[in-house]
Amino acid sequence: MKKMIGLAGSMKKHHSSSEYLLSVALEAAEEQGVETELLRLNDYNILPCEGCGNCMNGKPCHLLKKPEDQLTELYDKLKEADGFIFSSPVYALSLPAVWKNWIDRCEPCSAEDLDFEHYNYDRVAGVKGKAFKGKVAGQIVVAAGPGHEWALASLMPCFTAIKLSMIASAGISLIEYDGQPGIRKRSWSKPIEEAESAKMMARAVGLRVASALGFSYFDSPAEQGQVRWEQQQERAEQADDWSAFTVQNIRDEEVRLGALAEKQPRIFVIGDQQASSRCGPLLEQLEQQFGGQAACALIARVGQLPHFITHEFVKEKTGQAVPGFELYYDWEDALASRCSVAPGVPAILVGRTREEWQLFAVDGTQGREIGRVVDYLEEAIV
Ligand SMILES: Cc1cc2nc3c(=O)[nH]c(=O)nc-3n(C[C@H](O)[C@H](O)[C@H](O)COP(=O)(O)O)c2cc1C
Incomplete structure (x- = not known):
């Protein structure tokens, strides 16, 4: 059975619109016989890259030795999947910093990933491909107002560089369904479960990625x-x-x-x-x-x-x-x-x-x- 991991990037502990839509996408994938699991990026303590350059010189990232760093735990989960759906809120016309922090650490993340002689991005991407290369992904981005279009594009080149094929994207502004307490008390506020058009978009992303698991532009x-x-x-x-x-x-x-x-x-x-x-x-x-x-x-x-x-x-x-x-x-x-x-x-x-x-x-x-x-x-x- 193919497996899809949904990685939620909301900073909220409750009432996250993007995480709710991610669960809708995963349900649609399950209907296609795909096993799914939802992880929260924020549950992993990923230390920020310090730019030491170890990974460019054939040595393991020194942060991996720090007990508080949980990048390996996250990678070990991601390696299980044939494909992913990422969901995120829009922060300042882009994605919250957790995404960039994580992607900056997407260099070789364990000793077994370091079987290359000279640093070369393709080669690195190839080796760490156990997590990404040859897999497909979709993304769902939720804004209150403007910015989902920029947010969707902001990490695309990074995903391409790690040879992950981004094959479906949905970006939507959902202010009346927003889970922020300040909005939820407004008379016009509605529960996210009633955002039918957004749910349709999320379902479409889930179905599309489910149908493409195992196929990729950078395929094995x-x-x-x-x-x-x-x-x-x-x-x-x-x-x-x-x-x-x-x-x-x-x-x-x-x-x-x-x-x-x-x-x-x-x-x-x-x-x-x-x-x-x-x-x-x-x-x-x-x-x-x-x-x-x-x-x-x-x-x-x-x-x-x-x-x-x-x-x-x-x-x-x-x-x-x-x-x-x-x-x-x-x-x-x-x-x-x-x-x-x-x-x-x-x-x-x-x-x-x-x-x-x-x-x-x-x-x-x-x-x-x-x-x-x-x-x-x-x-x-x-
Ligand atoms: C720090 C911060 C910055 C934000 N920036 C934007 C923005 O640039 N454009 C926008 O439309 N919404 C912005 N929002 C609103 C969120 O995108 C919106 O609340 C979204 O639904 C949150 O998704 P979530 O419920 O999954 O966390 C911002 C919210 C926060 C907390």
Whole structure:
């Protein structure tokens, strides 16, 4: 069963509107078969970052050793979840300080998170991903009047930096439902339980995040891809050439590049989505020059897809980009490191037998690169 944690950031002990709406969102998620738990950020004593820089030098945060610091307790809970909903009041057109205090401590928070050699934000985010990376989140922000729009945006870049996908946000002004004693005694005050439109928004956030648990822009399949790539690299190193690499054909069958090139020489254009407009003309040019001697095909580097984009959709689009050519897919982008070709830059891989494989990056100086392919092919194949 998937688990969702709701983290409430209200400073109030009672009558918190944002915490009430968080419980509505969690109830909606429970209806979808998700296990939920509500935590209060303010129940954890998180000492403020002192900027010592330990975490940037491969050492654990020294605050973790202080018995009064409860960041580890909070992380241990967050690690259990597949996704989160954060709720908060608006304070001074932003979020209360507890949020910023917490996010400032979102550097490596335990010795096990420190298995990196050099400080690098991505790497750090990757390691502490046990708590965040590859997970989804939603947020609910409640104001009395103006400011929910700024508050919603205020921590977004921080969440992105820790590779948490923020996929649903609801911001609302609810002055007549406000739990402050000064407002509750007014004649126009109403209980938050009657704020129907706000409850609908909270439910929508809960349902949306529940439906997306397990999917993320920074999803773990990328890491699985890394594992697969390492296996493939090992195989390739054993075979000492490209022929051991596998891709999938249009029918999702796994095929070895070597097997494809056994019968006839192959010219593969390798490209990702950004390079797709250059791949079609490149393939046509290669087909014109070498169609007689080698079969030209596309290997689409795919990698992480948003959860609403299916493999079928990608196949349809690649088919349209390079009509008439054979198509192969590297779904987890395992060839990326092998190619060492930047995103958006196509590459040409030419192969014949086990020993004769050559990779050419097609950068801005396309003519020169094609020239090298021509030279190689004339020598090796023609
Ligand atoms: C220190 C402080 C600053 C606030 N700043 C704003 C603000 O900038 N804009 C606003 O609309 N409401 C502001 N409010 C009102 C709260 O956003 C509002 O009471 C909210 O419903 C509280 O949510 P909670 O009940 O979950 O704590 C502020 C309240 C406090 C205590």
